[in-house]
Amino acid sequence: MIIDCGSCTMKHIACDDCVVSFLTDPSRGPAPEPRDIGEDERTALAVLADSGLVPPLRLRRTGAG
Numbered sequence: 001m002i003i004d005c006g007s008c009t010m011k012h013i014a015c016d017d018c019v020v021s022f023l024t025d026p027s028r029g030p031a032p033e034p035r036d037i038g039e040d041e042r043t044a045l046a047v048l049a050d051s052g053l054v055p056p057l058r059l060r061r062t063g064a065g
Helices: 019-024 039-050
Strands: none
16 A cells, blocks of 8 residues: 555545544645555554544545556
8 A cells, every 4th residue: 555645635634634644743844755555554553543542544545546
């Protein structure tokens, strides 16, 4: 999975409540560069979100990508 905030359809809707924003604090600069995370990392983020420790990943890709 590649996380690219620039192509996320939720970037102006739920960016403040996304784990990427939580972990990278976009107020310190521009949106983070695209990142490729594996299934283990996705599972770990889901566990943290399900436990209420971080917001969930809100990524929704634009277009067919």
